[in-house]
Amino acid sequence: MGLETKPLSTLHEKSSYDVADFPVPTGREEEWRFTPLSRLKGLHDGSLAVTGGVVVDVEAAPEVRVETVGRDDARLGKAYTPSDRVSAQAYSSFEKATVVTVPKMTAASRPTVITLRGSGAGAAAYGHLLVSVEPMAEAVLVLDHRGSAVYADNVEFDVAEGATLKVVSLQDWDDDAVHVSHHHARLGKDATFRSFVVTLGGDLVRLSPSVSYTAPGGDADLTGLYFVDEGQHLEHRLLVDHSVPNCRSNVTYKGALQGDGAHAVWIGDVIIRAEAEGTDTYELNRNLILTDGARADSVPNLEILTGEVAGAGHASASGRLDDEHIFYLQARGIPFDEARRLVIHGFFAQLIERIEVPELRERVLSAVEAELAR
Amino acid sequence: MSTLEIRDLHVAVGDKEILRGVNLTVRSGETHAIMGPNGSGKSTLAYAVAGHPKYTVTSGTVLLDGENLLEMSVDERARAGLFLAMQYPVEVPGVTVSNFLRSAITAIRGEAPKLRDFAKELKAGMEALSIDPSFAQRNTNEGFSGGEKKRHEILQLELLKPKIAVLDETDSGLDVDALRVVSEGINRFRGLGSSPGEHSRASGDTGVLLITHYTRILRYVKPDFVHVFAGGRVVEEGGPELAEKLENEGYEAYTAKAASA
Numbered sequence: 001m002g003l004e005t006k007p008l009s010t011l012h013e014k015s016s017y018d019v020a021d022f023p024v025p026t027g028r029e030e031e032w033r034f035t036p037l038s039r040l041k042g043l044h045d046g047s048l049a050v051t052g053g054v055v056v057d058v059e060a061a062p063e064v065r066v067e068t069v070g071r072d073d074a075r076l077g078k079a080y081t082p083s084d085r086v087s088a089q090a091y092s093s094f095e096k097a098t099v100v101t102v103p104k105m106t107a108a109s110r111p112t113v114i115t116l117r118g119s120g121a122g123a124a125a126y127g128h129l130l131v132s133v134e135p136m137a138e139a140v141l142v143l144d145h146r147g148s149a150v151y152a153d154n155v156e157f158d159v160a161e162g163a164t165l166k167v168v169s170l171q172d173w174d175d176d177a178v179h180v181s182h183h184h185a186r187l188g189k190d191a192t193f194r195s196f197v198v199t200l201g202g203d204l205v206r207l208s209p210s211v212s213y214t215a216p217g218g219d220a221d222l223t224g225l226y227f228v229d230e231g232q233h234l235e236h237r238l239l240v241d242h243s244v245p246n247c248r249s250n251v252t253y254k255g256a257l258q259g260d261g262a263h264a265v266w267i268g269d270v271i272i273r274a275e276a277e278g279t280d281t282y283e284l285n286r287n288l289i290l291t292d293g294a295r296a297d298s299v300p301n302l303e304i305l306t307g308e309v310a311g312a313g314h315a316s317a318s319g320r321l322d323d324e325h326i327f328y329l330q331a332r333g334i335p336f337d338e339a340r341r342l343v344i345h346g347f348f349a350q351l352i353e354r355i356e357v358p359e360l361r362e363r364v365l366s367a368v369e370a371e372l373a374r
Numbered sequence: 375m376s377t378l379e380i381r382d383l384h385v386a387v388g389d390k391e392i393l394r395g396v397n398l399t400v401r402s403g404e405t406h407a408i409m410g411p412n413g414s415g416k417s418t419l420a421y422a423v424a425g426h427p428k429y430t431v432t433s434g435t436v437l438l439d440g441e442n443l444l445e446m447s448v449d450e451r452a453r454a455g456l457f458l459a460m461q462y463p464v465e466v467p468g469v470t471v472s473n474f475l476r477s478a479i480t481a482i483r484g485e486a487p488k489l490r491d492f493a494k495e496l497k498a499g500m501e502a503l504s505i506d507p508s509f510a511q512r513n514t515n516e517g518f519s520g521g522e523k524k525r526h527e528i529l530q531l532e533l534l535k536p537k538i539a540v541l542d543e544t545d546s547g548l549d550v551d552a553l554r555v556v557s558e559g560i561n562r563f564r565g566l567g568s569s570p571g572e573h574s575r576a577s578g579d580t581g582v583l584l585i586t587h588y589t590r591i592l593r594y595v596k597p598d599f600v601h602v603f604a605g606g607r608v609v610e611e612g613g614p615e616l617a618e619k620l621e622n623e624g625y626e627a628y629t630a631k632a633a634s635a
Contacts, residue, residue, distance in 0.1 A: 323427060328464035328514075331424050332478035332530060333452035342477060346468025346513070 006030070008271050008303040012239060015081035019046070019092050022085035031084060034265040034297055036233055039204045041150045041178050043086050043124060051123035054149050056098055057115045061108035064139060065101040075099060076130055079156040080184035080210075087182045087208075090126045090152035097128035100141070102163070104134035111140040111357050118149025121176045127153035133163040135188070140166045140356050148174040157185040159193050161215070166194040166356045171234075172367070173202035183209040187218035187247070196355050197224040197253075198364050199234050200371065210239040211249060216278075218247040225351050225364065227371045228294065230259025237267040238283070242276035246310075251283035254351055256344055257294035258374070268300040268314060277308035287318035288347055290340075341372050376402045376439050376455060376537035376581060378423075383434035385415075385422040391432070392418040394606040398583075400538055405564060405582040407592055407617060410603030411625040416585045417461060419603075420542040424458040425451050438538065453482060455537030459527040459544050466514040471526065472496065474514045475533060482534050499529050502562070504555050520547035528559035535566060538581045545591035557594030560584075564595075589621040604628040 011030060016022070024045045025032040032044075042048030060066045069076070076097055082088040102108055118125070133139055143155070159165045165185070173179060179202055185193045199205050211220045226234045240249040255264045268283040287296035300314035321343055329339035348368055355361045378400040385393035392415045400406050410416050422429040423436055425448040436443040443451050466474065475496060480486040487495070500507060503525045515523050524544055531539055541560065545553055566578040584595060592600075592614070600616040601608045602625075609628050610616065 324464045325466050327426055327448060328460070328466060329469075329474070329477070330448035331452055331458055331460075332474075332534065333449050333481035334477050335449045335481065336447065338477060338481070339449070342469050342473070343466065346466060349468040 008269050008301050009273065009305070012083065012241065012269070012271070015083045016088060017077060017082060017091055019085065019088045022088055025085055031237070035206055035235060036204065039178065039233065040086075040180065041121070041124070043089065043150060043152050043178065043180050046089055048124040048150060050093060050126065052095065052125050053119045053123055054125040054127055054151050055117045055119065056127065057117065058098065058100070059113045059115075060100070061110045061112050061139065063103065063106045063108045064112050065103065066112075067099045067101075068096050069099050070096065073097060073099065075132070076128060076156075079130070079158040079186040080154060080182065082154060083182070086152050086180045087154055090154050090180075091128065093126040094128040094153070097130060100129070100131045102133045102137040102139040104160070105136045106134075107137065108139040111142050113142040113144060115144045115146065116151075118145075118147035118151060118173065118177060121148045121150050121178065124150045124152070127151065129153065129155045130158065131156065131165065132158045133160060133165045135160045136162040138164040141168070142357060142360065143167065143169040145169075145171050145173055145179065148177050150178045152180045153182075155181065155183045157183065157193065159185060159187050159191040161188040162190050163188065164192040168196045168198070168355055168357060168360055169207075170360070171197070171199040171202060171205050171207065173205065175201065175203060177202040178204045180206045181208065183207065185209075185211045185220060187211065187213050187220060189215035190217035191219070193218075193220045194356065195220070195222045197222075197236065198367075199224070199226040199236070200367055202232065202234070204233045206235040206237070208237040208239070210241070212241045213244045213247045216244055216246040218244070220249045222249070222251045223351060223354055224253035225348055226253070226255040226264060227368060228255060228257040228262040228264045229371065229374065231261045233263045233265070235265035237265075237269075239269045240271070240281065242270070242272045242279045242281065245276055246278040247276065248280045250281070252351065253285045254287075254348060255296065256288040256290055256347065256371075257296055258290040260293035262294035264296045266296070266298045266316075268316075270302045270312070270314070272304045272306060272309055272312060274305045277306055278310050279312065280310040281312050283314045285316045286347075288344065289318060289320050290344070344368070344372060375579070377437075378456070378538040378581060378583070379435075379437040380423070381435045381437075383419070383422070383436060384432045385418055386430045386432050387418070387428060392606050393422065395434070396607055398601065398608060400581040400583050402537065402579045402581045404599065405584060405595065405597045406599045406601060407597035408583065408585045408601050408603050409587070409589070409617065409620055411629050412587065414603045415606040416603050417542055418606075420458055420540045420585055423540060424448065424456065449481065452536070457531055457534060457536035457539040459531055459539065459541040461543040461546060463515045463523040463527055465516045467516060469514050470511055471514055472510040475530065478530065479533060495533065499532055502532070503529050503559050505529060521549065521552040524548060524552065524556055525559075528556050531563050532559055535563075536580070538583065539563065540583045540585065542585045543587065544584070545586055545588065553591060554594060557591060560595050589617045592617050602628055
């Protein structure tokens with residue numbers, strides 16, 4: 001196959017703010033081999049004209065400070081350094097960044113909702129968001145991506161000592177949208193991070209959530225749900241880098257696929273470095289393939305460089321609806337379509353319960369229902 | 375008045391023929407016990423009649439009140455009035471008992487019950503079977519013990535009120551208390567539609583086909599007819615006295631006969 005197997009830890013070493021440090025991907029690289037580059041509309045080689053076209057609208061909790069800043073703001077790019085070509089392209093191309101600050105010792109009284117609305121897929125747009133949760137602060141954040149765009153961005157979640165950040169990121173784009181995004185959380189001592197990713201719409205969405213720890217006691221839960229329809233490519237690339245002792249991470253992503261050319265990619269990389277004794281981590285990906293012609297690639301990678309872990313495991317399974325489940329429900333008079341709906345609903349239900357914002361739970365549930373009714 | 379009529383039923387799993395010409399008629403008001411050794415095809419009969427995709431009917435007919443069940447989908451059979459209590463009820467992740475039962479009742483009755491009526495009905499049904507109310511919010515059969523799964527099957531039986539119930543080894547894996555509770559549920563079902571005072575005879579408008587390996591449950595649920603199953607067909611028929619004979623003598627005589635046939 002010509003693919004080299006390299007240790008994860010070296011694979012993820014490269015980071016730079018300079019686009020020139022990353023060659024234009026050819027599709028043969030490990031980190032690009034699943035992504036159909038021709039459908040990136042030039043995000044990977046900078047060939048598409050840049051005109052912006054994604055409007056950022058913030059509805060903030062009263063305790064939270066929101067700023068729109070220029071490229072020169074010293075706070076940007078501290079928690080995260082771009083780790084691939086598109087990420088670096090986004091970092092060197094964005095014009096305005098949004099900075100959300102939750103002041104120390106403050107608990108935001110309601111979710112802060114950031115709506116990113118695309119106005120067309122004819123030109124490229126680049127964005128940058130920094131969410132800084134100061135020591136002992138707490139906040140819930142919603143990122144709501146809608147409309148149509150060719151959009152690349154970097155999101156930095158800087159969660160300081162003892163702080164808690166819960167994020168729900170919805171990728172609910174129109175059918176022709178292309179979105180390549182990095183979400184990086186940097187966790188301080190005893191910081192808590194909860195991420196819930198829901199990807200439903202878009203022609204191609206490639207979202208790379210990653211977590212790093214700066215001190216012990218960091219705790220990250222990364223949860224994701226996706227529903228891939230005919231012709232869609234939805235890719236989630238997780239990276240949790242345990243480099244300090246006694247931190248915890250849990251990754252749970254579940255997806256359903258239906259229709260010709262529906263393609264889901266899930267990469268779950270977890271590194272436990274030699275220094276990261278006492279790490280507790282588990283990652284899981286499950287795919288429910290509902291029709292012929294849909295394809296799920298699921299690749300969990302766990303690299304453990306210390307013998308002193310509290311727990312480390314991974315699981316990945318992709319399969320069809322279980323005939324026995326359907327039979328049992330049908331044997332009680334429930335028609336096939338309804339039985340199928342119940343089982344798929346059940347597949348996602350326990351995940352959806354974890355969404356921090358009740359109104360979003362309803363929205364995600366009804367989005368799943370709408371997918372099933374297609 | 376309902377009749378389940380099984381005629382010369384042949385069933386295969388893959389290339390292997392399991393049922394070799396089963397004839398059996400169950401009418402409402404009657405309780406039939408099918409007894410037989412392991413591997414005799416008892417469960418195959420139950421699943422084939424219910425329409426499990428693993429089993430292929432190669433010939434024969436199954437009629438419920440004159441309608442050919444074999445031409446129906448699994449859910450159509452259930453809506454026609456057939457119920458199968460399974461030996462190994464299936465765990466359905468993420469689907470709560472309450473949601474599952476409400477969907478089933480809606481399908482069987484043709485309209486959704488009012489939420490309040492449903493809650494009441496469910497509560498009463500669970501109480502009668504000593505099922506903890508918290509089970510309504512648990513995922514269907516997930517993490518249930520063997521006995522809890524069987525009670526849950528009988529709860530469905532009582533709520534869905536089919537015309538004919540096939541109970542596949544509902545007694546297996548039950549302790550004495552659970553066996554009594556489950557048997558009482560079956561007897562309540564048997565008495566459905568009968569006039570008051572007749573409950574002791576339990577001859578209502580429902581029919582029961584009880585599949586079992588042991589005679590134990592027949593002390594609580596008295597059969598009108600006993601059929602001995604061996605080698606994929608009924609090899610002997612009689613009244614309740616036949617069960618006693620099996621209790622004393624076992625299946626050896628029949629398994630030997632089946633092997634030589």
